[in-house]
Amino acid sequence: MKKFKDIVIVGFALFSLLFGAGNLIFPPYIGVTSGSQWIISFLGFLFADVGIIVLSIISVARAGSYQTVVQKAGEKFGFSLEVIMMLCLGPILVVPRTAATTFEMSVQPLFSSVNPIIFSVLFFTLTLMLTIRPTKVMDIIGKFLTPILLITLAILIIKGILSPIGDLNVNIDTDNLFSHGINQGYQTMGALGVGGVVALVMSSFLSKGYNDATSINLTIKAALLAAVGLVLVYTGLAYLGATASNIYNSNIPQTTLLVNISNILLGNTGSLILAVVVAFACLTTSIGLTSVTSKYFEDVTNKKLKYEYIVVFICVFSTIVSNFGVDKIISISVPILTVIYPVSLILVIMSFFRKLLNKDAIYKGAAYATLLTSLLTVVDNLNLGINLNFIQKLPFSSLGLNWVVPAVVGGFLGFILSTQVELNKAKI
Structure with a gap:
């Protein structure tokens, strides 16, 4: 009974860590832009968000750390990739976006006179207060904040299912819907800090008296519970967006869309409910990810940088970045995620077959080929006047998923080269 209770509490906390700003605004946008074909885009979204998260958590838990997974591509390469991902997870992108989203969707619609700078200071002061004791983070989120989040979300989604806003738009361009969903899934950035998240979850179980082997098993079960919660909520939010596809189109700002849907469904009450949903979703994510990032950099520097000092730095830096606004933060994140997400994904997938893929050269070949393809894709998307049309073909x-074939080819070439080197050494 104790194990079940602990799995539920930690699973709820993990759900809240993963369900933040992007998880609220992207599913409805998928529904609006896909109309009657929303399920196709939604499947792409699930693959790029929940799918990657679950695979990553299982892989990292079994390996013992994220570094063990990515260092197969080279120790320096793996370390650099992990540091970049943790910086994006913390002060550069994800944590600042939580405050920006809360302000634009919770505060501004209700209290238009509130100064965004003052709000961001208050938001990260609260984050600081609730994050400064790392061993209590999972319990604070799982026992108190997540239930409130889930109840308020359920009210909004159930109302939208029972009283749909309108009919689903059938006049939707069906080209690249799955790709559209994948790109939106990347934007949630849910899998960026899996290494740190797993470390936090496992330390939470260890603090409850479980041994290492049991903690790994319980971490995987908590992750599956969190994944079920994510799928259920995502489905509801995407469907709400689809029911509004005859009213709005892709030009509507993503934060404005959910605000409008809530107002249509529940009037002024909808604004209040959405304000609570957004505030708790973003606050729990901000608390959890600030803790995860701080713990990571404390460990990686052998405690030369103290956890408490890193928490303070992240909160101060995020206060500044959050005032750029959600749309600006998203625009910055797109090229970064397009580069690092596929590399992380291919290494995680390959780690499941580590007994078969037992040469580091295979991982290096696949990772470098994926990185090159992703970089060329970003250059092509930026329209810098460089003709790279082949990358989209x-x-x-x-x-x-244009990086898949290059990754396979790169891994195969790595295998061939390493085999040849071994043969040459044998001859000598």
């Missing part, structure tokens, strides 16, 4: 480009 690679297999699976329409699915947003």
